[in-house]
Amino acid sequence: MLPFILKRLGLALLVAFTVSFISFSLLFLSGDPASALAGETASGEDVEAIRVLYGFDRPMLVQYGEWLFQAVQGNFGESYYFKLPVSTLIADRLTVTMTLGLCGITFALLTAVPLGVAAAVRPNSIVDRVALFISVAGQAMPSFWFALILIVVFAIQLGWLPPSGASTWRHFVMPTIVLGYYAMPAIMRLTRAGMLEVLNSDYIRTARAKGAGEGRVMFKHALRNAIIPVVSLAAVQMGFMLGGSIVVESVFALHGAGYLAWESIARNDLPTVQALILIFSMFYIIFTFLADVLNAWLDPRMRSS
């Protein structure tokens, strides 16, 4: 197991370096950063002054090294728009997004996996149909619309939950449900399909022939094998939730990192965009790495590959 982890870790680092270089280059892909920074009305001298001030005149690799050295210490430069350190700007927002993402994926897994298992145990039963209905509805319903319905019912009519903001855990209930429900259908269907396949396999029959009870057959022998693709999917979805929860964040006025990224792109606030892309990608890499390790633990055959 350890050699596998080290190998995957090495691979993850390699990807991380590549991604960091790409996000660094973004600054230059979008044109001359110095003139962008100086503004359209600035004179040529001003642009040159800014170029020297920000160090854009140095060779690119030197700049990358410097930028990376700073970035790993959590120093991402100053936001063009807010004139604040990007790290301060991101810190709070990232906490909100991380909380939301973790709650969302947990909610999705806790509902989708049991439902998927139940649906697979009795295909075409009532449970299976209800599960199918829930998943189709989840896929058909736009997130913002579902969010608005929840707000109308639980915040406005019943008054149980606050409609917007991020100050207490209660603020996170509805966003978690909306975000989690978005991820749920795919997880559920993958669990169901995986369980159906595994339950038909010879080793499940062997387990039954040994005298194992249904619970043990389902959870010890079947689920462990069926859940493997679900782990990879959940990792991808978790990464997606961090960067892609803009809709949910804006409907509930949660102002997380996803929302900040969207705003910063609109404002041409390159250092912020760059930092966010780097951070999102790093999380993506971390989740994928964790998923690989978890899968290798679940399925010993993966350890050797």
Place this chain on the structure above:
Amino acid sequence: MTQETEKPLLSVRGLALDIPLASGMLHAVRGIDFDLHRGETLCIVGESGSGKSLTSLAIMGLLDKNIRRSAERMDFNGIELTKASNRQMRTLRGDRIAMIFQEPMTSLNPAYTIGDQLIEALRLHRKVSHQVARARAIELLEKVGITAAESRLSQYPHQLSGGLRQRVVIAMALMCEPELIIADEPTTALDVTIQAQILSLLVELTREMNVAMILITHDLGVVARVADKVGVMYAGELVETGPASDVFGQPMHPYTRGLLRCIPQPGKTERGKPLGTIPGIVPSLVGEVSGCAFRTRCLHATDTCREAIPERGEAPHEFLCIYPDGALNAEGELA
């Protein structure tokens, strides 16, 4: 070895299995009877689709939910299997009746070590510590001829060859010292060179431990070597059952004779002469089935064969055919 007067370990009467299909009811197994005594080996032979696997799964209580089972009697050591609850069946399975399946490559769980799976087999039925179960697992792995047994415990199925896996499966079946082992073509999926080894091992161990065995196989050579009793299955029926020496020495059913003609016999089969095959195909068992199912392929069939076939012969050698007295003489060379 065994006295026929002794109460059989397993006594099956009138076992029938029906499977509802879109095209109608498939009568996959149609009223089979047999007795098996302690320590005996019953070999069931018959071509593909004749219902051998279904019969064994029916005894184990492991049939798919859509299959309907009925039987006058399925008595295992005083326990009526047709009336046993799921819980009762679960306590029997793996403990007193064990099963070995055809596919060693896929019949072990890829996610758990050999040790985990062997230990589980014992601890599902016996309140023993992990250490005790582990020791038993090592003992059995050694018994089935696996070297460095202790280090194998921490290996996963994918790290073992097919032959080794089937040895593990055999060890697993023996963990609780069952009274009956059902082995459904345990060597078919293996290399020819390994088949004989595994089979001898299985037979040796069941003899040594006085375990009764139902061995399902296509290989009549194997049957001749290991069977105490033979059951010949055709289209969902046991068309002939009896002590191996009787069935081989004096086959009564035309299908049995046909089968025996299919295997080359040293001395008897001339070189260069093609092996016998049974022409024709198995009839569909969907819908009403009446009379002898073999009549469409039988050289001796007459109009009477369309009617219900009475059981004939004297226990223990019984068969389902109305004709053999005459046929036997007509085919003197086979008798």
